[in-house]
Amino acid sequence: MSDVTYRRPGLVARDRVFRVPLRHDDPGAGEIEVFGREVVAPSKQDQALPWLIYFQGGPGGKAERPLSTSAWLGRALQDYRVLLLDQRGTGRSTPANRQTLAGLSTAEQAEHLSLLRADSIVRDAEVLREQLIGDEPWSVLGQSFGGFCALTYLSLAPEALRQVMITGGIPTLTGHADDVYRAAYPRTLRKNDAYFARYPEDAAIARRVVDHLAENEVIMPTGERLTPERFQALGIQFGQASRFDALHYHLEEAFAGDVLSDTFLRGVDAALSFGERPLYAALHESIYCQGTASKWSAQRVRAEFDEFDWSRGGRVNFTGEMIYPWMFEQDPALVPLREAAELLAAKSDWPHLYDLDRLARNDVPVAAAVYHDDMFVDRDQALESAQQVRNARVWVTNEYEHDGVKASPTVLDRLLAMNCGDA
Known part of the structure; x- marks a missing residue:
């Protein structure tokens, strides 16, 4: 010491x-x-x-x-x-x-x-x-x-x-990670409802951003592509009173003419990058595992909630603290840990906590x-x-x-x- x-x-x-x-x-x-x-x-x-x-x-x-x-x-x-x-x-x-x-x-x-x-x-x-x-x-x-x-x-x-x-x-x-996320997605939807009730005009801006990302290759300041799914992950900010309104301030400066602004992209990168906290992503589902494998629980359970499918049109709903396998393909801080994350997701002999x-x-x-x-x-x-x-x-x-x-x-x-x- x-x-x-x-x-x-x-x-x-x-x-x-x-x-x-x-x-x-x-x-x-x-x-x-x-x-x-x-x-x-x-x-x-x-x-x-x-x-x-x-x-x-x-x-x-x-x-x-x-x-x-x-x-x-x-x-x-x-x-x-x-x-x-x-x-x-x-x-x-x-x-x-x-x-x-x-x-x-x-x-x-x-x-x-x-x-x-x-x-x-x-x-x-x-x-x-x-x-x-x-x-x-x-x-x-x-x-x-x-x-x-x-x-x-x-x-x-x-x-x-x-x-x-x-x-x-x-x-x-005693619950499985699936139980955690089946309860988490509806709570996250309620936070989306509260957000859009406060900022109803942001629904159109968020839809415009998602459509733009789907049709264009938008590169973040750190060199990777910003995808619609990654943009949706900004909803993690809804869970803290001090950050609930942060998405609104991102969106109000989203566009510079017909392109996404540097201000917006830098703000999104700061909010979403796992560069300072890679273990949050790598270990997130394992904290619920006791003698079971998570098998990318958040990704599997998300399929049960069509409200988060941005491609269906309508309101874009933002996700919370869910961790998805594609994050290990898109975030430079996580890409080198992708194969290890796959092993952790498949691991079933976790000790009881x-x-x-x-x-x-x-x-x-x-x-x-x-x-x-x-x-x-x-x-x-x-x-x-x-x-x-x-x-x-x-x-x-x-x-x-x-x-x-x-x-x-x-x-x-x-x-x-x-x-x-x-x-």
């Missing part, structure tokens, strides 16, 4: 680098680095504060970089020393991407990527906890996929946890925010799973979208109050 400390207004940060086994079941298989940024309020730097580890959303998302101490982080620093974890393969942890995996065979790439799921992330966290605080338990805050990690933590090492807070991140504990018996006996306080209209995580599936976790309390709210914990300190404040019996 090595560290560097620096100060900025509102916080003191210490950058820490840890060595962990690549395979926790085989320490002789080599090591990787895992990065964590310790953050504390300046006035409490020398105090013996309890620790809180933050699991970022994803998969494949590095921890947020603290540009301010607003929202959840500011609230957490009132009581905790916070560890912002770059989950293995992301950020300043040993990266896993087209460049670092280039020297491996396709099978080796797939094997390496398969070791980056929640079970390995949790075992990394246990190594970090032992080095930082020994046998002392710590608290967990899991956002989105980070909530999946939190429930895996409760399954693998509940003795390590003082309390758990989950925001927009209770997964199905959740211990249902242990969760049913859970004694660790768990408080979860379930967003009523969450586009990314199904409300009904989340509530069904929460009923299987003993000692879990749920707050269902339509005041926030999926990014609620980053939008207001009220969310974390409410969960902390729930865990200590004040709410």
